[in-house]
Amino acid sequence: MKEKNPWHMPVTIIISVIGVIAIVALVTVAVLQNKPLHQKYKYGIVLDAGSSHTALYIYQWPAEKDNNTGRVEQTHSCKVKGKGISSYAADPWGAGESLTVCMQEAKQQVPVKRHHETPLYLGATAGMRLLNMENSSASDKVFEAVEQALQRFPFSYQGARILSGQEEGAFGWVTVNYLDDRLEQGLETTGALDLGGASTQISFVSDKYDGSESPSNSVTFRLYGNDYNLYTHSFLCYGKDQALRMALAYQTQLGPRTISDPCFHQGYNVSKEYSELYNSPCVSDRKPNGPPVTFNHQGMGNFQQCQEVVKRIFNLTSCKYSQCSFNGVFQPLLQGPFGAFSAYYFVMNFLNLTDTSTPLETVKDKLTQYCATSWAQIRLEHPNVKTKYLAEYCFSGTYILTLLTEGYNFTSESYSNINFIKKIKGSDAGWTLGYMLNLTNMIPAEAPDSPLLPHTGYVSIVTVMALLLFLLFILSLRPLWLRCSKRPQIV
Ligand SMILES: Nc1ccn([C@@H]2O[C@H](COP(=O)(O)OP(=O)(O)OP(=O)(O)O)[C@@H](O)[C@H]2O)c(=O)n1
Numbered sequence: 001m002k003e004k005n006p007w008h009m010p011v012t013i014i015i016s017v018i019g020v021i022a023i024v025a026l027v028t029v030a031v032l033q034n035k036p037l038h039q040k041y042k043y044g045i046v047l048d049a050g051s052s053h054t055a056l057y058i059y060q061w062p063a064e065k066d067n068n069t070g071r072v073e074q075t076h077s078c079k080v081k082g083k084g085i086s087s088y089a090a091d092p093w094g095a096g097e098s099l100t101v102c103m104q105e106a107k108q109q110v111p112v113k114r115h116h117e118t119p120l121y122l123g124a125t126a127g128m129r130l131l132n133m134e135n136s137s138a139s140d141k142v143f144e145a146v147e148q149a150l151q152r153f154p155f156s157y158q159g160a161r162i163l164s165g166q167e168e169g170a171f172g173w174v175t176v177n178y179l180d181d182r183l184e185q186g187l188e189t190t191g192a193l194d195l196g197g198a199s200t201q202i203s204f205v206s207d208k209y210d211g212s213e214s215p216s217n218s219v220t221f222r223l224y225g226n227d228y229n230l231y232t233h234s235f236l237c238y239g240k241d242q243a244l245r246m247a248l249a250y251q252t253q254l255g256p257r258t259i260s261d262p263c264f265h266q267g268y269n270v271s272k273e274y275s276e277l278y279n280s281p282c283v284s285d286r287k288p289n290g291p292p293v294t295f296n297h298q299g300m301g302n303f304q305q306c307q308e309v310v311k312r313i314f315n316l317t318s319c320k321y322s323q324c325s326f327n328g329v330f331q332p333l334l335q336g337p338f339g340a341f342s343a344y345y346f347v348m349n350f351l352n353l354t355d356t357s358t359p360l361e362t363v364k365d366k367l368t369q370y371c372a373t374s375w376a377q378i379r380l381e382h383p384n385v386k387t388k389y390l391a392e393y394c395f396s397g398t399y400i401l402t403l404l405t406e407g408y409n410f411t412s413e414s415y416s417n418i419n420f421i422k423k424i425k426g427s428d429a430g431w432t433l434g435y436m437l438n439l440t441n442m443i444p445a446e447a448p449d450s451p452l453l454p455h456t457g458y459v460s461i462v463t464v465m466a467l468l469l470f471l472l473f474i475l476s477l478r479p480l481w482l483r484c485s486k487r488p489q490i491v
Contacts, residue, residue, distance in 0.1 A: 007411055009077070013460075020470075040064070042116040044072075044440060045112045045155060046432040047099065049146075051127025051198035051239060054080035056102040057432050061442070072442055074427035077110045078102035081293055085142055086127030086167075096149030103153050115154040122146060122160035123435055125168055126198030126239055132162060134281050158439065163431065165234020169194065170202035170219045174434030175445070179424035183223045183443065193340035193408075193418070193429070195400065196240040198282075202325070203232035206332040213321055214330035225447035231332055237282035238313075238403070240343050240396050246313040247395065248297075251284040255291030263306040263395035264299030267375035270391075272297050298377055300417040303368040303398055308374060310395075310402045312464070324490045326407045334409060338418045341429035345422045347396040350385070354420040360405070360412045369399050 032053045040063040047054045080102050088095035106375040110118050124143075132139040143160055148193040151157050163171075173192040179182050180190060185239075191204030209231045211218030219230045237246065244263075251259045252274070314326040325331035340348075347353045351370060352362055371394040382390055404410045410418065421429050437443050 008104060030153060035276060038485075041114075043075075043114055044436045045106055045110070045118060045120045046430050046436050047102075047120075047122040047160075048151075048430060049085045049122055049124035049128060049160075050196055050288060051084045051086060051125065051130070052196070052241060053082070053084050054102075055098065056080065056099075056106060056236050057428065059105055059433060059436055066486065072433065072437060073172065073425070077428060078105045078106070084127045085124065086139075087137040088142055088145075089131055089135060090139070092145040094145075095142045096145035099146065099387035103150070106155070106478040107148065107153060110155075111453075116156060117173075118155045119158045119436075119440060120150060120155040121158050121439060122150060122437065123163045123432070124160065125163055125431075126165070126196055126234075126236055126242075128162045129165070129236060130198055130242075130281050131479055132285075133207040137408070148429070150340055164199065165199055166216075166219060166232055167435070168199070168431045169203040169232035169234050169430035170221075170230055171434030172201060172204040172220075172341070172479070173232065173430070173436065174223075175427075175431060176341075176421075176424065176429055178434065178437060178443065179427055179429070182445075183226070183236065186226045188229065188336055190419075191334075191338040192429075193335055193338050193404075194344040195340070195342055195403075196239040197241040197432075199234050199236045200238045200240075201234045203230055204338065205230055206335040208335075209332035215333075216332060223443050225445070233329055233331065233380060233474060235327070235329070240347070240392075241282060242282045242393055243310075243313060243399050243403075244392065245277060245283050247309050247399075248277055250293070250309060250312045252277065252295060254289055255288035256294055256295060258262075258296040258298060261306075262300045262302035262304075262309060262369070263398060264301070264391060265373060265378055265394060266299050266301040268297070268299030268391060268408070270297045273354055274362045301371045301373070301394065301443070303364065303371040303394070306395065306398045307402055310399050311406060313352070314402070314407055316406060323329045325409065333475065334414055334417075336417065339421045339424075339429060340418050341421050344394070344400060345420045345429075346389075347393060347400055348420045349422070350393055350440060351397050353397065355420050356416045356420070360401075360415050364401065367394070372396065383481065475483065 040061040042063045044059045046057050046059070048057065056078040057074055059071040059072050059480070060075045078101075080098055082098050085098070088098070107115070128139055128142070131142070146160050150160065171188070172194045174183075176192050177189045181187075182189050189205050192201070194201040205228055209218070209229065210221070217231050217233050219232055220229065222227045237243070247263065248259075248261070251261060255274070262361040273294050273475070274287070274291045275293075278284050311354050315328065316326055318328045320328060321330035323331060323333070351367065355365060375391075378390060402416070404415065422430065427433060
């Protein structure tokens with residue numbers, strides 16, 4: 001009878017077990033060492049103090065990617081109840097108070113241990129620009145009240161200020177292109193069209209624009225290793241609420257008691273005050289002499305005639321540059337796709353006109369039909385829409401088409417390059433994200449060094465190497481097995 005080597009099996013088993021344990025240990029250490037830690041986030045808060053309302057946005061990004069490479073995304077937004085802070089000129093403390101509900105919400109949303117390091121910014125746009133022009137001490141008082149209110153919260157308060165129109169345009173462009181991953185990848189950029197209540201911005205990169213003609217419209221950036229020469233312009237008073245005032249001012253210049261407005265629906269009839277209509281620097285110098293206290297604002301519902309009225313608020317003739325948009329403002333040749341957001345989206349979405357593959361003529365036909373619908377019918381069809389918004393959509397749609405085609409020179413062809421958008425990948429399109437990215441240096445000028453290998457590649461290589469080592473180890477023990485197997489065996 002053959003006697004089996006008593007060492008053979010146990011030695012092999014022990015070696016195999018040790019080998020397997022070693023591999024598992026090696027791979028585990030490699031994985032744990034390199035695995036992203038349990039995701040921790042950092043936060044930033046921006047308050048957009050617009051002319052019509054204030055909105056609060058909370059952004060977050062992975063804490064360990066503080067070196068500018070992490071994706072920043074919007075996690076929460078809060079619409080402040082009531083009007084914009086510029087409407088609190090007569091009650092500045094009310095402006096501060098109005099923010100507290102959304103600020104409380106922010107306290108709940110951001111983890112307590114991150115509160116003290118979370119930057120908090122407030123940026124005010126055209127409403128405060130106008131108030132500051134009209135009454136700078138009232139504007140200062142509103143800021144004072146707002147600052148005091150914000151400083152009561154446990155965040156890292158970084159200040160409240162008025163953004164210039166150029167900043168508003170440029171940061172809106174940064175937001176859109178950052179969210180679309182166009183900056184990091186160095187892709188062709190998207191232009192940004194922003195329509196607010198009191199101002200409107202157009203920003204885009206054009207090969208034909210190097211900043212030499214009308215340098216005040218030029219903003220240069222170096223982002224992720226690429227240089228951008230951005231054309232941007234903000235038209236104060238051409239946000240949709242102030243544009244409506246200008247259209248009404250044009251129709252009331254002789255101080256009538258009644259106007260028949262083609263931009264409002266037939267059957268609309270509301271008494272409005274002259275003092276209220278002309279209470280804005282956009283129209284105050286055009287107030288008729290000794291008008292009655294009120295006028296009857298009656299609707300007529302005629303798109304074509306409305307467009308004629310709207311055209312009157314644009315100066316389309318004077319231009320001292322090679323080419324202009326309107327009011328003598330330089331604008332290079334339009335180029336590339338455009339994202340149109342804020343009121344562009346609200347209005348076109350309501351009117352079911354966000355599909356820009358629809359020919360411009362068809363869009364005009366639809367608007368003609370919509371404007372011609374009676375006010376009674378419109379109210380019946382949209383019982384849940386705020387009356388103020390509802391009454392103005394015929395004007396707003398007409399204004400948007402006129403601004404785009406007559407103002408910015410979009411044609412039937414280039415109109416289809418416009419995308420009406422509200423959000424991109426869950427974050428609202430607007431200037432706030434670009435503003436925060438800039439202030440926190442979250443977009444590097446140079447492209448960050450990418451790791452040699454992605455995490456999964458690294459783990460696979462470590463695993464293969466460990467297996468190879470194990471194989472070599474087993475093979476190196478071959479002489480031992482041979483010796484063991486040559487021992488005399490009892491047969
Ligand atoms: N469902 C909605 C919501 C808002 N609006 C209009 O859209 C404009 C608000 O756009 P927004 O970007 O919020 O403007 P503000 O930030 O308030 O204005 P600005 O940037 O000019 O200061 C206002 O005219 C408001 O009446 C609308 O027509 N329909």
